[in-house]
Amino acid sequence: MSTSTGQRLAGHGLAVVLPARWEGRLYRRTVGAVAPLATGRAMPNAAGRTATNATGWAGEVSHPILHLANFALPAVRGDYGTGAVERMAPEHIFVALLEFGPDCLGTALYAPAGLPRLQAGQFNPNGLQRRVAGQAGFQHFFTEANRPFCLYVVIGSHQQAVPLTRQVNQILDRIEVGR
Amino acid sequence: MTALVVIETVILAVLCVLVAGLLRGYAAVLRRLHELDGGALPATADAPPPFRTAPAVVEPAQRIEGRDEWAEAHDIEGITLRGEIASVRTVGVEHDTVLAFLSSSCEGCAGFWHELAEDWGVPDGSRLVVVARGSEQESPSVLSQLCPPQVDLVMSSQAWTDYAVPGSPYLVVTDGRTGRVKGEGSGSSFSQVGGLIRQSIEDGKHPALARKPDADRRRERDIDRILLGAGIGPNDPSLYGPSEEEHR
Numbered sequence: 001m002s003t004s005t006g007q008r009l010a011g012h013g014l015a016v017v018l019p020a021r022w023e024g025r026l027y028r029r030t031v032g033a034v035a036p037l038a039t040g041r042a043m044p045n046a047a048g049r050t051a052t053n054a055t056g057w058a059g060e061v062s063h064p065i066l067h068l069a070n071f072a073l074p075a076v077r078g079d080y081g082t083g084a085v086e087r088m089a090p091e092h093i094f095v096a097l098l099e100f101g102p103d104c105l106g107t108a109l110y111a112p113a114g115l116p117r118l119q120a121g122q123f124n125p126n127g128l129q130r131r132v133a134g135q136a137g138f139q140h141f142f143t144e145a146n147r148p149f150c151l152y153v154v155i156g157s158h159q160q161a162v163p164l165t166r167q168v169n170q171i172l173d174r175i176e177v178g179r
Numbered sequence: 180m181t182a183l184v185v186i187e188t189v190i191l192a193v194l195c196v197l198v199a200g201l202l203r204g205y206a207a208v209l210r211r212l213h214e215l216d217g218g219a220l221p222a223t224a225d226a227p228p229p230f231r232t233a234p235a236v237v238e239p240a241q242r243i244e245g246r247d248e249w250a251e252a253h254d255i256e257g258i259t260l261r262g263e264i265a266s267v268r269t270v271g272v273e274h275d276t277v278l279a280f281l282s283s284s285c286e287g288c289a290g291f292w293h294e295l296a297e298d299w300g301v302p303d304g305s306r307l308v309v310v311a312r313g314s315e316q317e318s319p320s321v322l323s324q325l326c327p328p329q330v331d332l333v334m335s336s337q338a339w340t341d342y343a344v345p346g347s348p349y350l351v352v353t354d355g356r357t358g359r360v361k362g363e364g365s366g367s368s369f370s371q372v373g374g375l376i377r378q379s380i381e382d383g384k385h386p387a388l389a390r391k392p393d394a395d396r397r398r399e400r401d402i403d404r405i406l407l408g409a410g411i412g413p414n415d416p417s418l419y420g421p422s423e424e425e426h427r
Contacts, residue, residue, distance in 0.1 A: 007254055011264045020271045023254075027263035072267075072274060072306045075259070075331040 012064035013147070013178040014097070022171060024068045029079065031060040063099035068171055080129045080152055090134060090157035093164055095171060097151055104148040112142040115177065116151065117169045120161035128154060136161060145177045250360040252276075252353035253342065255310060257335025260323050265333050267308055272355035275305040277376055279369075280339060282311060282347040283321035290368030291348050292325040299369045302377045305352075312336045352376055 007018040011026045018024055065079055071092045077083045081094045088094060097115075104110050118138060127137035129152070136158035140151045151172075155164040255267040255278075269276040281288045301307040309326060311317045313336040326332045338344075342351050342360075350372055352362040366372035411417060 007256060007266045009256075009264060009266050018266055021268060023266045023268045025259070025263045025265050027259075027261060030262065072272070074329075076329050 009066075012099075013145075014064055014066050014099075015176040015178070016066065016068065016171070017174045018068070019170065019174070021070050022068060023073055024066065025073055025077075026064065026066050028064055029062040031062045061101060063101060065099070066095075066097040066175070068095040068097075069093065070167070081154060082129070085128075085130075085132060085135065085154050088132075088135065088154065088156040090160060091164070092156040093168055093171075094154040095151070095168065096153075097149055097175065100148040100150065102148070105143065105146065107148075109141045110143045110148040112140070113144070114142060115144050115149070115172055115175060116140050116142060117172060118153065118165050120165040123153075123155055123158060123161045123165065125158055134158060145179045147177060147179075149177075249357075250342075252355075252358050252360055253338065255308065255333055255335055255338045255341075257310070257313065257333040257338065259334070260319060260326065260332055267331070267333055269308075269353045269355060270358040274355050275302075275361070276353045276355060277301060277305055277307045278338075278342070278351040278353065279307065279309045280311075280342070280344045280347050280349040280351070281309055283318045283325055285347045287365075287367065288348045290371075294369045295325075295330050296327050298327075299373070302373075302381070305376075307331065308333060310335055310338045312339055350376070 007023075009016050009018060009024045009026055012028060014026060016024060067073060067077065067081070067084070069084065069092065071088060071094075074083055074087065079096065079098060081096055085094050100110070123136035123138050125131060125136050127139055128135060129137070134157055136155050138151075138153045142149055142151065153168055155161060155168070157164065252269045254270055255265075257265055257267075259265050267276075269278070279291060281291055295309070299307075307330065309330055309332040311322055311332060311334045313334050316336060317334060319334065322332065322334075342363075344351075346365075348367075349365050350363060351360055353359070354361045362375065364372065364375070406412075406415075406418075
């Protein structure tokens, strides 16, 4: 893998072929237990921190989350990009695709069918999880392949919404959702 | 009156022919200059014109292609300690990337892990990624103890192969714009090698280097190498034409 294009990220029933400059992370948040790669008990690391990624509450079931960005994603990020969006320059884009539980299927919120394609006018500074100067966001709930999802997109500059939306749609074209 | 109109028309026609001839000659000159500049080739905008020697100068046997002094950089795919399937770009990006190939079991890595825990400051404009081998050869639980959560660690045996890592600890600095490795080596800690990393990164951002197009720098490097290969070093007399006195 020596080129900067064509990297394929796949897992948890989701896949995307990344264009040049884009990178991604695909994961399921670990809940009620330590991370799958850890030993099974939380241990302090060299920094004195606890080496567990457990979040959420006991019994919670986590679902796949896909993060895509045309900038360097930091190691620690919230599901909706907290920790990453603060680093965005005006030309940057952050895309989060979050799956929800099957109990959401058939509800009015998730009634729209299919991964949407966006228009520049749909981005709004008030559509951000937390407002960051210059940025604009978009959130949409939908069902694809009988799986309920939330799409959350942040663009680095509301003023450049037109060209950035074009890039957003190009990356959305590359996302595959399996059944 | 009719005669005057006819004469004017003839003069106008002659002038038109003259102007067309001048434009044609000008176009031929431009085309020729474009060819001399290598523009006639279907080259990319970044590609330098082909290397040619002057008439009567033997062309060197060594090919210009194959610039192995700067190895190709590779994007990284692997798994993070959080279980994320990760893709990390090192090629075609604006920033440099410091890749620290570390292992949980190597004694020489202790200094690096210790400084990571103490928040070692990566040089401005660059990104630090710790690369460990895949979970088939590495202990994720021990790595979780060693690596602070805010540090990006990707487990990827493929990356070790791609970068031909001879052993750990090993550091590689990649240039995101050129997609090339700009420095690599080993050491005992980040602070020991940090100066070299910073120098490498700062050099790349220095205006004296940044203003010169990549194609020009590559061409200069190629010509220097060929001259040195032919035994012609700096200030070699053959590099200079005969002096005016010799002419006389």
